[in-house]
Amino acid sequence: MSGPAPVVVVGAGPVGSTAALLLARRGLDVLLVDRRPGPYGLPRAVHLDDEALRALADAGVVEEFLARSRPMAGLRLLDARHRVLAEFRRRPDAGRHGWPQASMFHQPDLEDVLRAAVARAPHVEVCRGVEVTGVEVTGVELAGSEQSDRSVTVTLSDPDGSRRDVVAAAVLGCDGANSTVRGLLGARMRDLGRPDRWLVADLRSAAPLPVWPGVHQVCDPARAATFMPVSGDRYRFEARLLPGETPDDVDLPALLAPFGARDAEVVRATEYVHRARVADRWRRGRVLLAGDAAHLTPPFVGQGLGLGLRDVHQLAWKVADVVTGAADDDLLDTHQAERAPHARALVRLAVLVGRLMTGGGAAAAPVRRLVLAAVGRVPAVAAYATDSRTPALRRGPLVDRRGRAGRRLAGTLVPRARVRVDGRECRLDDVLGPGPAVLETAGAVLAVEAGGRRHTVEDVDGTLTAWLRAGRATRVAVRPDRVVRSAR
Template identity: 75%
Template sequence: MSRLPVVVVGAGPVGTTAALLLARRGCPVLLLDRRPAPPAVPRAVHLDDEALRALADAGVVEEFLAVSRPMAGLRLVDAGHRVLAEFRREAGAGRHGWPQASMFHQPDLEAVLRAAVDRTPGITSCAPADVVGLAEGDRSVTVTTADGACLEAAAVLGCDGAHSTVRRLVGGRMRDLGRPDRWLVADLRSPAPLPVWPGVQQVCDPARAATFMPVSGDRYRFEARLRPGETAAGLAADLPALLAPFGAERAEVVRAAEYVYRAQVVDRWRRGRVLLAGDAAHLTPPFVGQGLGLGLRDVHQVAWKLAAVVSGEAGEDLLDTHGAERGPHARTLVRLAALVGRLMTGGGAGAVPVRRTVLAAVGRVPALAAYATDSRTPPLHRGPLVDRGGRAGRRLVGTLVPRARVRVDGRECRLDDVLGTGTAVLAAVAAGRVAVTAGGRRTEADDVDGVLTAWLRAGRARFAVVRPDRVVRAAG
């Protein structure tokens, strides 16, 4: 393996997760950030259980669970806060062994990730370090910083946010998938628990769309769409009245600021050994809670590819699959978020009775109601590492294999512990029993809850080839 480091630009949650994933695969990592310390400003508040697979492989999921709480579901209300529809999530773990959705305070997650970076051998952090130039060599990249330093890197991963320098340096441009949307975002605290519904409440009012949610601990968040010509400062002055319907009028306002939500995906994910991930590659409206989750999926699906290329185990063309896989997936979820936002909060006065009728009907159909809280995202598109041919391929390939409970030689663990860090083959061998072939070794295991055998049966498959990022590559 090349002893040149992989330079990760941006030490937010996506960049630090990328550094941990790469280091755990034997890559030396240099983590750069233009800021001397992470900002104390909370931004992301939600992650689904698919995105937690990245935190698990980074070695921090248990610490994350300790500072987060399960999300109870979604309640849609009208302008008078009358319930239009309610979608509750079942208590307990989902198919990956964690809550399907978790709420958290981003500075808590950043503290967990920074502590893990500090204790992980092979990661060097440097901040402030402002990248101003990238020059590609023969299987290397020279990184120039604002203070004149030149650093040789095996590859560069740009996780440097919405105003990404790395994106600009490789000639990437953000493409709009929807109109920008101005919102006031207020972070709240209350020493005593507020008498609020435990899930997310969405006000489906075209005149004043709003969202209220408990976050974690004593923290809450309120968001409201700004009208044309309205200022965040002006609306912030009315916060007590806006919070009263939620029972939060006496909460402390920690911060109130304007956010412009955008629907954008970059047109170029890679130039040579320079790649993009996170907000540097996509920005999404908040309506399906995928802002940070998309970024964690990016680095989970690229870290093993980068490690393989840098070590010489794979050719450079493996990196072509990064944008080919992540681009369509990101565009699908960003468009979905924009569509859901329009369905819940768009239209004029005429849309209100239609929305009420449709949501009432959705709430009465169990399959549709379950879909509203399902954490599964669309499968990856077909490509060199995603063989969606055949009936089993169309059903399972491009999705995540369930992180089911298994028992090996009398010891209970999760499937990921048996899959290892490379490509593996999972097969049904008997009723309630599966076999995993990984690293040349075959291991038989009891399917404790029957999740894996049911998953294979539903997919009309006897076996599934599972990639290092837990995505199913082929099935048949």
């Protein structure tokens, strides 16, 4: 790779590959490196919500992803005897962003899609089997002898044992739970909950299993378990391991029998430790963390991969503005300030939901049955349980929560509503474009200012008008990542 210093993205999993595509689509050269000589190949994540799909859409791969995934039907909570405690169904049609609120998928399928897109991207170079062994932030002397961290020297160890230095405009550490970049940054993970050991089994069945198509959560303190159809002929089963127990000790066919999966092919069965952790430091100069390198969450609210995609979606435009000189390096301070509280909130929520569904011992089971039976009959609570919206970003330099409308909308995602512009129907994101934009309403007229142009838009199905009315807003400033900066 020649020309200007590239942004080095460490880790070619879904988060790192998406980051590379987002940066490349903003015109930056990207060097994507990964310690593995080839794709990982085994499934891990199985769920994404429609908010996280905004990142895949801006990376140019959402339609290919949707073709290889399926909508999630909802959630059933079961007792130890597999009787239904509560059921929360999700509508199969598109939500406020134009996609299913939740999609189930086989992670290697997503990685295939991303890998093909990266191979097509003209600004991305991929180096596999390469270890990052050093990251040195380089200061550039400015007036008054001040230092500004304007570049990073990355030391790479190639498969033949040779080493080379790459001068990078920035480095994104998307290299997972055992992140090398995090260690080189001097960051540490802070625990928000106790580790939890689970058996994870990936299954295949040539004939569709006679099971409800949503996620089944067995709320049994003695043996909490989860069963879910994934996509195609694939299924996922998870069960909490007892103290001292190993996966080989578990009678897996007996646990699968209630789901009609006793004879399903077990592709793999392994132990996985669910952790609740967030890094104490996400940035040093132009070296930044994202994804599992910055946070780890239990699976109970399905936000593991989604958190990482949100990280890079909200980071890519900031890095691009800093690297191209459109913004000062101080803009990168907002990465941890915005993403760490959001990650902590969702990790803590996952810990809490896990305790509510599976904790408390035998004495909690009767209480859980009564409470969940009542909850399932309250429409507002049921709607909340299936809502894919995550907490708003906190107030900060890029999130102005002043005023009634600001408190309601700032820090949230603008809906990807269907609109009509100049007689052409499209999604609002197509009108907003890749930069900042303003959406405003005057009576029945909606207008978008973006890219130096003003467009009059028609709200096709009323989604946008209803959102503005609920937020009591007439003017909304939208960031490049579709997050509302301010509203009034």
